[in-house]
Amino acid sequence: MSRCTARSFFTMSGIPSPTWYVDFFTELPNEFWRRAVPAVVTAEEVDLVERRLGLAPGSRVLDVPCGSGRHSLELARRGHRVTGVDLSAEAVGHARRAAAGLDVEFVHADMRDVPRDGGFDAAVCLGNSFGYLELDGLREFVAALGGAVRPGGGLVVDLASAAESILPGYRAEPRTLRTGDITVLATGEYDVAGSRVLSRYRFTRGEEELDVTAIHHVYTVAQVVDLLAGNGFTDVGLFGGPAGEPCGIGSGRLLLTARRTS
Structure with a gap:
């Protein structure tokens, strides 16, 4: 063998290593997760994004980290202009091959290295990647999101390692x-x-x-909300799944929506 x-x-x-994610996402793990998530689940998650953020047709959306592009591709199929950012060269290569004919750009970069020009109508951080970084790194990432999204724009975060969920x-x-x-x-x-x-x-x-x-x-919901508020994201909604069910103690995941108000 x-x-x-x-x-x-x-x-x-x-x-x-704190930077485990630099080398983790090679072809074999990526291929497993590409197969493991049914298309209907991706569609339900993107439904939540569109519904809660009120995305207009042709909205400019940042998907970070985007992995192999399952959310980016679905958003682009629905007519949005999408930029996906990920540190896995293998995942980005796969996403680019799958994106033929769609208005989507895939960038090979760290999740904190996103355009901070306030040009995005929304940003999404799905697939449970929000907990990858230690606190200082997470602060930097949230600051990058605050710089990327225009005032009035929206954010969706998926976190399966919230303390209220996991402990x-x-x-x-x-x-x-x-x-x-x-x-x-x-x-x-x-x-x-x-x-x-x-x-x-x-x-x-x-x-x-x-x-x-x-x-x-593992971060508490209050920690996450505080980090977001410090970077202009308020009007927070907390959900336990893409159907909009309430998030409570023991919920399997936290889907958080927010609006950049400053």
């Missing part, structure tokens, strides 16, 4: 996931001192095997 152990994801002490009844049980010929063994550990979840994955496809670790930093 061909085996790749991602040693670069760890410091000398065995703790995952009640937290259990780190191993899971086995399959999509076609890709199998994933997933295990989790809550790092109390770091207020973060360490998610370890073993991806297997035929003779390929890849061991990688992701970090999701």
Whole structure:
């Protein structure tokens, strides 16, 4: 069996590197997630974006990080002008190939390196990537979003690692996931001192095997709202899913909408 152990994801002490996301999203993990999310789920999430933000036809939308472009492509199919930004060269390449004939641009860059010209009608950060960064990095990212979105524009954030969602009844049980010929063994550990979840994955496809670790930093809803308010985002709505159900203790995810008012 061909085996790749991602040693670069760890410091000398065995703790995952804070910049784990730089090398995590290679072809095998990306292909798994491309297969794992049904098209109907993407459509429901984009429905929420359009409905809650009141997007007019042809709105300019920033999707960051965009991954393989599932939300960017759906937004573009609905007539919006989309810019997707992601640090994974493999994901951006896949998105560009899938975007033929659509008004969408994909940029290979860090999620904090977005245009801060106030030219976007809306920004979306979907797919549970809002918790990738430590607090200082998250502050920088939210400041970038505040610079990118025009006054009156909107924002949607998807966060599955909100403290109110993840901590009640937290259990780190191993899971086995399959999509076609890709199998994933997933295990989790809550790092109390770091207020973060360490998610370890073993991806297997035929003779390929890849061991990688992701970090999701845990923030309270109040922390997130405060960060957004400090960068001009108010009129916050909190939802537990794309249908608009309320977000409460133990909700599996937090979908937050906001409006840039200053």
